[in-house]
Amino acid sequence: MVLRIGFLGGTGIEAKGLALRFASAGVPVVLGSRSADRAKQAAADCNDLLGKPSVEGLPCQEMISSCEIIFLTVPYAEAGNAVTAYQANLRSHHVLVDVTVPMQFVHGHAVYLEQSGKSNSEVLSQVLPPGIPLVAAFKTLPAAILANLEIELNCSLLVCSDSAEAKNSVMAAASLIPTLRVLDGGPLSVARTLERMSVLAINLNRRYRQKGARFKIAGI
């Protein structure tokens, strides 16, 4: 069964890129925003690119009610507050997916923001309502690449969670995206590695004047 995928913070480039990839793969997608108008506009922009009305735009509460897998596509520091703001809408069948990377630019370099040794996903998992599983994924995929459907992804996706069921849901959905090799990355704590890999890729992009550095696991 293909689940519906929603985006909490659905009007940014990361949500747009993921929405386009999932919608292209035939997955029903809902962009959520505090503003119904902005959600509808973002969805219309995606549908223009897709050439078909595959993406819907809704206020966040309605997006959450209508979806099973919910991507947190807000800035890393706002992810906790975003979950808290809508926790009354979350049910046990929901799976949250954290794509955030805690980083900032210092003198032109991306710097990973250490949080007492924990990944942002682990920090976030501590504010989730009980029984709502969290999955870390898509942290290492560049938004600019996701949002350009003419570019084949041609890379690996590492999916991490402490909930096997939630991880399997996200892996199954992601497996529908062409040229993306989906791999079980292990428990949620492996997000410590994924977040740092994302910062590494950003710095490689800047050093080599590219935009699409991403990871392909060879040998598996």
Next chain:
Amino acid sequence: MVLRIGFLGGTGIEAKGLALRFASAGVPVVLGSRSADRAKQAAADCNDLLGKPSVEGLPCQEMISSCEIIFLTVPYAEAGNAVTAYQANLRSHHVLVDVTVPMQFVHGHAVYLEQSGKSNSEVLSQVLPPGIPLVAAFKTLPAAILANLEIELNCSLLVCSDSAEAKNSVMAAASLIPTLRVLDGGPLSVARTLERMSVLAINLNRRYRQKGARFKIAGI
């Protein structure tokens, strides 16, 4: 100019794999061991596989005197002591390369050993004699793959250091190895990422029953 490459702790699988790859690429290689006999035997084993006498075996002090780039291919916890033991032999023209990953197996899973947020390379850099640069590299390449010359590496090598000159030396030498894409990974602190990536690859190998998980950077 091609520099001579030595291995401090030259009789293990990691040294053997790297020695075979560099020697195959035409780089003069010296395996160093506390025991002259074991060094010579390890070198003879490599030369048998290579079909030519490209690898030499020497006691560590002599290996250091005859080489410019010296790989630390000892267990991660012994790297500091190994450097300290031979620090009187190190000169300012030497470049040390740290390939170690601080990890242990717990219930069948590789676990990264946190060291107050620092990578093993950074910990090691603090015990080096002044003026001896340290480079972190080859941490994410599986020894079993390196040691099997029939397997194309077909992956990326991230090289990290706070010394641009030392980094360039190692990058130039590594660029001689076929099918290995050598990339500037940034400062030594990026070893925090490389070491965790190595642990991730080991766990992917175990999860997917493979031996050769390694990273290829796409888009660069």
